[in-house]
Amino acid sequence: MIRTALASSLKRGYSTTPLISAAKPVNGFVGAIGNTPLIRLNQVSEETGCNIYAKAEFMNPGGSVKDRAALFVVKDAEEQGLIKPGGTVVEGTAGNTGIGLAHVCRAKGYKCVIYMPNTQSQEKIDLLRMLGAEVYPVPAVAFENPDNYNHQAARHAKSLENAVWTNQFDNTANRRAHIETTGPEIWQQLDGNVDGFTCATGTGGTLAGIARFLKEKSQGKTKIFLADPPGSVLYSFIKSGGKLNERGGSSITEGIGQGRVTDNLQPDIKLIDDALQIPDTDSLRMVYRLLDEEGIYVGASSALNVVAAVEMAKKLGPGKNIVTILCDGAYRYQSRLFSKKWIESKGLSDAIPEHLKKYATL
Numbered sequence: 171m172i173r174t175a176l177a178s179s180l181k182r183g184y185s186t187t188p189l190i191s192a193a194k195p196v197n198g199f200v201g202a203i204g205n206t207p208l209i210r211l212n213q214v215s216e217e218t219g220c221n222i223y224a225k226a227e228f229m230n231p232g233g234s235v236k237d238r239a240a241l242f243v244v245k246d247a248e249e250q251g252l253i254k255p256g257g258t259v260v261e262g263t264a265g266n267t268g269i270g271l272a273h274v275c276r277a278k279g280y281k282c283v284i285y286m287p288n289t290q291s292q293e294k295i296d297l298l299r300m301l302g303a304e305v306y307p308v309p310a311v312a313f314e315n316p317d318n319y320n321h322q323a324a325r326h327a328k329s330l331e332n333a334v335w336t337n338q339f340d341n342t343a344n345r346r347a348h349i350e351t352t353g354p355e356i357w358q359q360l361d362g363n364v365d366g367f368t369c370a371t372g373t374g375g376t377l378a379g380i381a382r383f384l385k386e387k388s389q390g391k392t393k394i395f396l397a398d399p400p401g402s403v404l405y406s407f408i409k410s411g412g413k414l415n416e417r418g419g420s421s422i423t424e425g426i427g428q429g430r431v432t433d434n435l436q437p438d439i440k441l442i443d444d445a446l447q448i449p450d451t452d453s454l455r456m457v458y459r460l461l462d463e464e465g466i467y468v469g470a471s472s473a474l475n476v477v478a479a480v481e482m483a484k485k486l487g488p489g490k491n492i493v494t495i496l497c498d499g500a501y502r503y504q505s506r507l508f509s510k511k512w513i514e515s516k517g518l519s520d521a522i523p524e525h526l527k528k529y530a531t532l
């Protein structure tokens with residue numbers, strides 16, 4: 171129907187047949203969060219014999235999946251009376267929650283203060299500052315260290331009047347965003363035919379919230395796989411049945427990988443059926459493949475998620491509907507992911523096949 175209308179409009183120059191069913195107007199920035207498209211990734215679907223669907227979270231108004239959590243933690247603080255008009259929201263973040271918060275704070279009239287590890291891309295720091303946030307990039311030290319970016323954010327909030335540390339890692343309003351919005355959207359978009367869901371975790375809010383909703387709705391039938399980058403402890407935690415190893419190694423992916431089981435993940439970790447560890451070579455290759463095959467320009471955590479969905483499809487067998495998340499756009503990392511020099515510095519030049527190297531233009 172849409173295709174026919176499009177074809178005839180191209181032939182005649184215009185068409186009066188609607189091409190899309192347009193969504194109703196929404197109220198302000200926060201009203202535009204959520205209700206993202208679910209995209210069938212055609213090439214990887216053909217290859218696996220499954221339908222691999224990706225939730226286009228990069229289409230949120232602040233550009234990432236974390237807009238949802240940002241809105242929910244601020245609403246929660248307001249409802250609990252922890253912040254009043256003109257107050258300050260302080261958060262520790264790899265960047266995307268901060269960007270979501272900076273937008274929500276502008277829309278609601280709060281100040282925004284962000285602590286982030288100084289290992290994160292310059293693009294995210296620049297964007298946060300352009301959105302009016304006060305940004306402190308700090309040395310990337312473990313959570314146990316009192317100078318970890320989260321503890322610094324907590325102390326900063328305590329030192330101010332009318333300020334809240336939204337604590338995305340252990341504040342379960344984050345996970346609630348996905349129980350109440352992302353999970354139901356996926357279920358509705360596939361008329362309840364969801365055989366598998368997989369994604370990586372930072373706070374764990376996305377995975378835990380969606381897992382909780384899908385498991386309940388499907389009466390346990392939807393399989394849930396956690397996807398982990400190198401250097402994160404959750405893969406071995408799940409594979410070993412609950413042994414928490416020291417964190418070791420690193421990854422080019424930003425915003426994912428964890429050294430502990432957060433309060434967002436804890437209540438739902440038993441819902442996870444299996445875990446996958448995805449090497450950086452595969453994630454980087456998938457960044458380029460998604461661009462080349464689908465015209466989709468997303469960051470490394472999104473690409474890792476798609477690699478995990480492909481692995482999950484192989485494990486579950488053909489004919490299944492597998493869903494994952496496209497967390498954010500590659501705009502946030504392009505000085506890294508599309509720079510030959512940077513890729514070389516990470517020893518990842520061989521990850522990109524010859525015919526895709528033409529995209530590394532920075």
Ligand code: PMP
Pocket residue numbers: 235236264265266267370371372373374375376377424425426469471472497498
């Ligand atoms: N991908 C990116 C790019 C992110 O910034 C984040 C959040 N830090 C995630 C994935 C993971 O989301 P969550 O915190 O819900 O686990």
